[in-house]
Amino acid sequence: MPKCQYCSRPAWYRVRTSGEFLCPGHSRIEVRGTLCSSRRPPALQVSAARKADEKVILMMWDRFWDDDEMDCFGSSFKATEVPALLARDGERTVGILSYAVQREEDALNIVSLSVLPEYQGRGAAREMIAALEDEALRLGMGRLIVATSNDNPLALYAYQRLGFRITSIQVGVIEPDRPDEAHHGFAGIPVRDEIQLEKRL
Numbered sequence: 562m563p564k565c566q567y568c569s570r571p572a573w574y575r576v577r578t579s580g581e582f583l584c585p586g587h588s589r590i591e592v593r594g595t596l597c598s599s600r601r602p603p604a605l606q607v608s609a610a611r612k613a614d615e616k617v618i619l620m621m622w623d624r625f626w627d628d629d630e631m632d633c634f635g636s637s638f639k640a641t642e643v644p645a646l647l648a649r650d651g652e653r654t655v656g657i658l659s660y661a662v663q664r665e666e667d668a669l670n671i672v673s674l675s676v677l678p679e680y681q682g683r684g685a686a687r688e689m690i691a692a693l694e695d696e697a698l699r700l701g702m703g704r705l706i707v708a709t710s711n712d713n714p715l716a717l718y719a720y721q722r723l724g725f726r727i728t729s730i731q732v733g734v735i736e737p738d739r740p741d742e743a744h745h746g747f748a749g750i751p752v753r754d755e756i757q758l759e760k761r762l
């Protein structure tokens with residue numbers, strides 16, 4: 562598992578231009594031109610997770626979220642209790658999109674989306690979201706919804722590049738009651754607010 566180039570934490574990101582691996586705390590953003598996204602290695606395969614994939618699902622959630630439970634849109638979701646799509650490179654699972662079917666919201670809710678840093682920038686997230694759109698249409702749902710946090714500029718950028726728009730910002734809902742328990746995310750920014758987005762189909 563690649564570690565951050567500046568500390569011993571697991572890497573979350575791979576810099577597309579240099580190939581550096583980074584944890585959120587040591588990541589920064591910079592404006593660049595469009596050329597980087599034009600050269601892509603071969604696509605990865607996306608399919609629905611099966612019962613036998615439970616172990617790898619838990620491993621992926623633990624690697625990114627350090628937890629098997631995720632809170633978003635005011636509800637809590639467990640990794641093994643929601644369906645998932647997996648992106649694979651041959652036998653290796655390299656990306657996961659877990660989602661909840663929320664008929665009352667006319668939506669599939671992306672509860673967790675993550676791609677191993679070695680495989681980022683190869684269209685795995687794009688492919689998994691496209692497959693989820695197909696599933697939403699099959700189930701007769703009109704929207705995909707997703708929540709990210711205020712510190713996560715890459716997710717906010719990626720979702721908007723993939724056709725989502727912001728619907729609500731829940732200020733302070735992720736902020737702990739005590740300041741000394743504050744969680745610091747991307748570039749050390751305190752994690753405080755939930756940013757909700759949707760993609761209408």
Ligand SMILES: CC(C)(COP(=O)(O)OP(=O)(O)OC[C@H]1O[C@@H](n2cnc3c(N)ncnc32)[C@H](O)[C@@H]1OP(=O)(O)O)[C@@H](O)C(=O)NCCC(=O)NCCS
Nearest residue numbers: 577598674675676681682683684685686687709716719722
């Ligand atoms: C966000 C994440 C899922 C993107 O996965 P990915 O497979 O690399 O994404 P794709 O290759 O399909 O690219 C989709 C878009 O993501 C953005 N993106 C992906 N990697 C990027 C990078 N290294 N730098 C900047 N933008 C990047 C781009 O906008 C890209 O579209 P574009 O090239 O047309 O602009 C991945 O970076 C990740 O797992 N991050 C850590 C976990 C996380 O934050 N998840 C979201 C929680 S809400």
